[in-house]
Amino acid sequence: MRASQLFWNESSSWSEGAATLDRAGLVFYFGTRQMLANGGFYESLRARFPKAHVLGCSTGGQMAGLDVSDETACALALEFSATQLRTAHATIADSSDSRASGATIGAALKGEGLAGVFVLSDGLHVNGSTLVEGIVSEVGREVPVSGGLAGDGADFVETLVGCDGVPAPNTIAAVDFYGDAIRIGHGSAGGWDVFGPMRRITRSDGNVLFEVDGKPALDLYKLYLGPEESQKLPGSALLFPMRVFDPRHPERSVVRTILAVDHKSGSMTFAGDMPEGWSAQLMRGSFSRLRAGAAEATHKAMVSAHSAPDAQSAAIFVSCIGRRLLMGQRIGEEIEAAKIELTENCLPVGFYSYGEISPHEVSGFCQLHNQTMTVISERAG
Structure with missing residues (x-):
């Protein structure tokens, strides 16, 4: 070759x-x-x-x-x-x-x-x-x-x-x-570090995440981003990907990146599946x-x-x-x-x-x- x-x-x-x-x-x-x-x-x-x-x-x-x-x-x-x-x-x-x-x-x-x-x-x-x-x-x-x-x-x-x-x-x-x-x-x-509490995906549809721990998923991101960065969504959410995994197989975790947000429904669209019942945790990176x-x-x-x-x-x-x-x-x-x-x-x-x-x-x-x-x-x- x-x-x-x-x-x-x-x-x-x-x-x-x-x-x-x-x-x-x-x-x-x-x-x-x-x-x-x-x-x-x-x-x-x-x-x-x-x-x-x-x-x-x-x-x-x-x-x-x-x-x-x-x-x-x-x-x-x-x-x-x-x-x-x-x-x-x-x-x-x-x-x-x-x-x-x-x-x-x-x-x-x-x-x-x-x-x-x-x-x-x-x-x-x-x-x-x-x-x-x-x-x-x-x-x-x-x-x-x-x-x-x-x-x-x-x-x-x-x-x-x-x-x-x-x-x-x-x-x-x-x-x-x-x-x-x-x-x-x-x-x-990866290279990202998890932070904050472990959460549970309580409502989703394919790669659209509606609720985490029974609350609108977008509200969780807005809480960590603050008012100013929340205005820059979905771009600002790229700094905080989400680690998800089946609780039965935590060793198979993957990282999900945000593609879009819907302020009306409080949902977020990710690059891959966000299955209901899976565990989820926010991540942030260090150089x-x-x-x-x-x-x-x-x-x-x-x-x-x-x-x-x-x-x-x-x-x-x-x-x-x-x-x-x-x-x-x-x-x-x-x-x-x-x-x-x-x-x-x-x-x-x-x-x-x-x-x-x-x-x-x-x-x-x-x-x-x-x-x-x-x-x-x-x-x-």
Whole structure:
């Protein structure tokens, strides 16, 4: 496998790294909503790689070297020697269609020799949990699924996803990898600390949370945010994600990010399911813990990829937009901590998202997390 990074801005178009991959079979790209809405963005990438599958999404910021940028888009071109690829996409109207949309994609991509799935989804009209369930219902639980939900910074206006076509809203896209040569490693971690009392989800509907301990969920957030920050919802709630878990399996906890609020009903929409009866606890981050979480996720992915140290590989870093908002100008520290764990021949790209998908470390089931790393390589020979 060979890999190359590319970067784009409106003034210079795409510039490629040292490796020029004319035979690339797959290209990932990540940029802000405004960038992807630029008519020349996708067309110029497609012209550069006319025979490749091209997938990407809008973000809450993307990696450009050691920095996180809103001005420079990033892309990763991959050339495989012994791996087959297949893509699929679907349109989703609202979150109630999430499982069916996932099943449609899974049915289109399942097949003998399937080694892994990477999915990019609209970030505002989807229930990430049931989307993954739909994909897994078709491809099977033994096939790892990773990826992320598209972002729109802290604006929550619209997210865009593209699959061999111009990026569009309400879109879910996926690429599958087939064969014995491909190696895909996964890692997930948090870095947030819980605070406040343990609570119970008393009324919910899928990924919409209505009540916690019998009281409106939105009131709980407003209590901690205060009057001024409450006016900035849902963006300000990104600084306080929620840890949820089945009381019968506390070791399988996941972190949920807020996507929308409804002041009239007092409800909040999260990136994944908020099942009634589950335990819930608010979280807040610290710089040191978030840095450590990035390093941990990357280390796990590198170990599970089983790639040779001198072999070319690629890493896709997907992190929660709330982490970026909290760390502010110090966000480069998270990226640097992750890159230290990569081998010299591993090229990384990544983006800040509204939800991160990866197999759970304990259960092995593919779920939403708070930060994930996917490492892709091919076995030599």
